[in-house]
Amino acid sequence: ASSQPVNREPSMRDDDLTNTFDAMFAGPLKLWEQLVPAGAKQGELGEWAAALQTMQGLWLDFAQDQATKLAGQAPSMLADPGNWLSIYENWVTALPLTNPDVQQKLWTDGLALWQVVLGQYGLDGKPAAEAPDLPRKDRRFADPKWREQPFFALVHQTYLMLAEQVMALADAAEGVDPHQHEQLRFAARTLVEALSPAHFPVTNPLVLERAIATKGQSLAKGMEHLLADLKKGQLTHVDPNAFRLGENLATTPGRVVYQTKLFQLIQYSPTTDKVLETPLVIFPPWINRYYILDLSPEKSFIRWAVEQGVTVFVVSWKSADPTMADLTWDDYIRAQIEAIDTIRARLGVKAVHTIGYCVAGTTLAATLAVLARRGEADKVKSATFFTAQVDFEHAGELKVFIDDQQLKVIEQLAEEYGYLDGRYMATTFNLLRGNDLIWNYVVKNYLLGDDYPAFDLLHWNGDVTNLPAKWHRQYLTELYRDNKLVVPDALHADGTPIDLTRIETPAFVQAGREDHIAPAASVWQIMHHLRGPKTFLLAGSGHIAGVVNPPAAKKYQYWTGPDDVETLDEFVAGATETPGSWWPHWIAWLRRQDQREVPARDKRIPGGKGDKVIEDAPGSYVKSR
Numbered sequence: 001a002s003s004q005p006v007n008r009e010p011s012m013r014d015d016d017l018t019n020t021f022d023a024m025f026a027g028p029l030k031l032w033e034q035l036v037p038a039g040a041k042q043g044e045l046g047e048w049a050a051a052l053q054t055m056q057g058l059w060l061d062f063a064q065d066q067a068t069k070l071a072g073q074a075p076s077m078l079a080d081p082g083n084w085l086s087i088y089e090n091w092v093t094a095l096p097l098t099n100p101d102v103q104q105k106l107w108t109d110g111l112a113l114w115q116v117v118l119g120q121y122g123l124d125g126k127p128a129a130e131a132p133d134l135p136r137k138d139r140r141f142a143d144p145k146w147r148e149q150p151f152f153a154l155v156h157q158t159y160l161m162l163a164e165q166v167m168a169l170a171d172a173a174e175g176v177d178p179h180q181h182e183q184l185r186f187a188a189r190t191l192v193e194a195l196s197p198a199h200f201p202v203t204n205p206l207v208l209e210r211a212i213a214t215k216g217q218s219l220a221k222g223m224e225h226l227l228a229d230l231k232k233g234q235l236t237h238v239d240p241n242a243f244r245l246g247e248n249l250a251t252t253p254g255r256v257v258y259q260t261k262l263f264q265l266i267q268y269s270p271t272t273d274k275v276l277e278t279p280l281v282i283f284p285p286w287i288n289r290y291y292i293l294d295l296s297p298e299k300s301f302i303r304w305a306v307e308q309g310v311t312v313f314v315v316s317w318k319s320a321d322p323t324m325a326d327l328t329w330d331d332y333i334r335a336q337i338e339a340i341d342t343i344r345a346r347l348g349v350k351a352v353h354t355i356g357y358c359v360a361g362t363t364l365a366a367t368l369a370v371l372a373r374r375g376e377a378d379k380v381k382s383a384t385f386f387t388a389q390v391d392f393e394h395a396g397e398l399k400v401f402i403d404d405q406q407l408k409v410i411e412q413l414a415e416e417y418g419y420l421d422g423r424y425m426a427t428t429f430n431l432l433r434g435n436d437l438i439w440n441y442v443v444k445n446y447l448l449g450d451d452y453p454a455f456d457l458l459h460w461n462g463d464v465t466n467l468p469a470k471w472h473r474q475y476l477t478e479l480y481r482d483n484k485l486v487v488p489d490a491l492h493a494d495g496t497p498i499d500l501t502r503i504e505t506p507a508f509v510q511a512g513r514e515d516h517i518a519p520a521a522s523v524w525q526i527m528h529h530l531r532g533p534k535t536f537l538l539a540g541s542g543h544i545a546g547v548v549n550p551p552a553a554k555k556y557q558y559w560t561g562p563d564d565v566e567t568l569d570e571f572v573a574g575a576t577e578t579p580g581s582w583w584p585h586w587i588a589w590l591r592r593q594d595q596r597e598v599p600a601r602d603k604r605i606p607g608g609k610g611d612k613v614i615e616d617a618p619g620s621y622v623k624s625r
Contacts, residue, residue: 102169105165106162109165110162113135113157113158114154116134116135117135120133120150127148134147134157135157136157136164138156140198141198143206145209152197156197156198159196159197163192166192167185169188170185170187170189179399179403182397182400183403189434190434193434193438196439198439201219204447206443206448207447210448214449217449220449221449222446223446225445233421234423234462235427237452237459237462238452238458238462239451239452240452242452242454242459243454243459245291245618249295249296249456249459249460251294252297252617254266254269254606255614255615255616256316256615256616257313257606257611257613257614258342258614259614259621261324262317263315263335264315264614264622265316266314266315266617267313268303268311268313273600274598274600275309276310276590276595276596276597276598277594277598278593279310279312279347279353280310280354280355281314281340281353281355282302282313282354282357283339283361284314284315284317284358285358285359286332286467287359287465287467288460289463290314290315290317292457293314293547293548296456298550298552299457299548300550301547301583304550304583305587308587310353311604315360316619318621319422320419320420320466321417321419322419324418324419325470326468327470328468329366329471329475329478330494332360332363333363333493334493337370340352341379350379351379352380353380353381353384353590354380354383354384355383356383356385357386357387357388357547361386361388361389362389364388365385365388365529366500368503368505370493370498373498373499381505382507383503383508384508384510384586385507385510386510387510387511387512387517387518388509389522389525390485390486390526391485391528391529392480392485393522394519394525396517396522398517399480402477402481410472410476411473414469414473415469418470419467420466420467420468420469420472421464422464422465422467425467429517432517461544478491485500486500500530503529503532504532505530506532506533507534508534508537508586508589508590509524511524511537511568512539512540512542512543512546513539513542513546513559514542515543516542517542520568521568524567524571536561537558538575539557540555540556540557540558549581553581554579557578558580558585559571559576560575560576562575
């Protein structure tokens with residue numbers, strides 16, 4: 001802090017401030033007294049003692065477990081955040097928090113805020129109105145308990161004020177390049193999110209009241225959750241025993257009809273007498289498990305597409321292990337071509353429809369460019385891109401993790417086994433929505449000791465996959481950092497130069513309006529590089545819910561509009577909004593590419609008479625850990 005004194009001009013009388021402070025702290029002090037009340041019965045004290053004993057036992061077991069694991073070896077990178085913390089320290093030190101002018105403003109604004117907040121309460125500490133009208137609103141503090149007592153009101157209002165000022169300082173930072181500026185803004189936001197008073201028991205009235213009501217058992221249960229997560233190195237969002245693949249997730253009937261060391265190819269059983277002659281193959285991202293598109297039956301895109309009379313195949317990628325250390329982008333492009341050729345030969349068709357989701361959509365674009373260069377573009381009838389980027393100039397906040405220092409850390413994390421532990425990628429994505437996907441669950445799971453819910457989408461979100469180290473680094477440097485994919489012939493795959501402008505395959509491009517992983521404006525850029533007929537659709541919600549939005553849910557909306565404009569803003573300005581799911585709009589587009597149908601028989605039914613298959617869906621690769 002600055003050594004220069006900060007002047008203040010109090011506008012409240014000192015005795016009034018003293019009385020108000022006494023009243024302000026009276027509430028929380030009474031709460032703490034209730035934790036072990038003076039007149040507590042022996043049985044209640046026994047319950048508190050049991051809770052404390054449970055927490056002590058849990059901690060000792062955890063410490064012993066970790067000591068055993070680390071005996072004779074260096075701590076794992078997952079347990080040692082030092083490298084990441086040093087990166088954050090470099091970012092945050094750019095904030096001018098020690099500047100005397102900044103400190104003067106903090107003091108002045110803080111004093112003004114205290115006067116406004118305390119003015120909502122009487123000298124007895126009770127609200128002057130039934131619902132105090134506090135100057136700052138935030139859904140994290142929506143519960144009335146944050147306003148019932150002046151102490152908690154003042155704590156969370158002061159926090160919100162400081163958060164605003166820290167973010168304003170980050171926005172106004174000078175002397176840093178644009179990439180460093182984005183890193184600074186991200187680090188500042190992560191910092192202020194972490195320091196919320198909701199995340200500390202002594203400043204969270206909901207946590208205090210839950211502890212009192214349960215005689216400390218909520219704290220003991222929360223510690224149990226915390227230590228379990230520390231052991232596995234990953235935040236738990238849902239009941240880990242609530243879902244089982246093939247039982248209540250990934251239940252669409254089908255068979256694994258082809259397999260390599262990198263992927264399994266699943267074909268789904270038809271439910272209609274006739275199907276489109278041209279089959280569909282879906283390439284999901286290998287960053288996650290494929291069953292995001294086959295969640296519970298009512299949410300399954302795959303089941304829905306089968307019901308529309310489409311012969312559906314999906315690639316189930318294998319989670320990386322030490323045998324996959326040398327895989328590169330070429331291997332995934334070859335795998336997509338191999339899947340396409342396998343389906344064409346199996347069903348005796350000339351072409352397939354394709355879908356590429358996220359990074360698999362990026363790879364699908366490269367695959368199409370390779371096929372076009374080789375004169376084999378007619379193998380693909382159409383290409384649909386779910387939230388996929390090819391031009392990474394405006395790729396959003398994920399780019400803050402791409403610089404030489406962080407790439408070196410990622411390389412260190414992966415060098416021992418040849419793959420990057422999927423928990424790191426999960427944490428990275430969660431940090432982009434820290435309040436929703438991290439801190440919300442810190443409060444629920446660790447501080448309140450809530451039971452875990454059963455939510456299929458969050459179960460999938462935590463079902464991480466490992467990534468081949470060489471390919472992952474290649475992806476981050478050549479695509480995210482250097483943006484080479486949109487430079488004709490700057491990249492090669494399997495000996496063939498990649499030029500996206502050679503792609504004339506009809507394309508359907510879907511983006512999510514609130515996507516924080518593949519921002520809609522970044523996804524839009526693909527419209528500038530493909531040369532065939534293109535259709536763009538903007539879906540409500542984000543990277544997952546914007547895609548997985550079944551018609552029966554009647555949620556969100558989508559926008560269609562002119563495809564010959566230059567920017568996303570121009571598209572939105574001329575777009576038409578339609579409520580509900582965009583899936584019916586897409587299937588109508590797909591049918592326009594080829595209306596021909598054939599009977600659903602022979603090898604259209606996987607595992608039928610004379611059809612040799614490997615195993616039932618969802619297959620074994622999706623279950624490997």
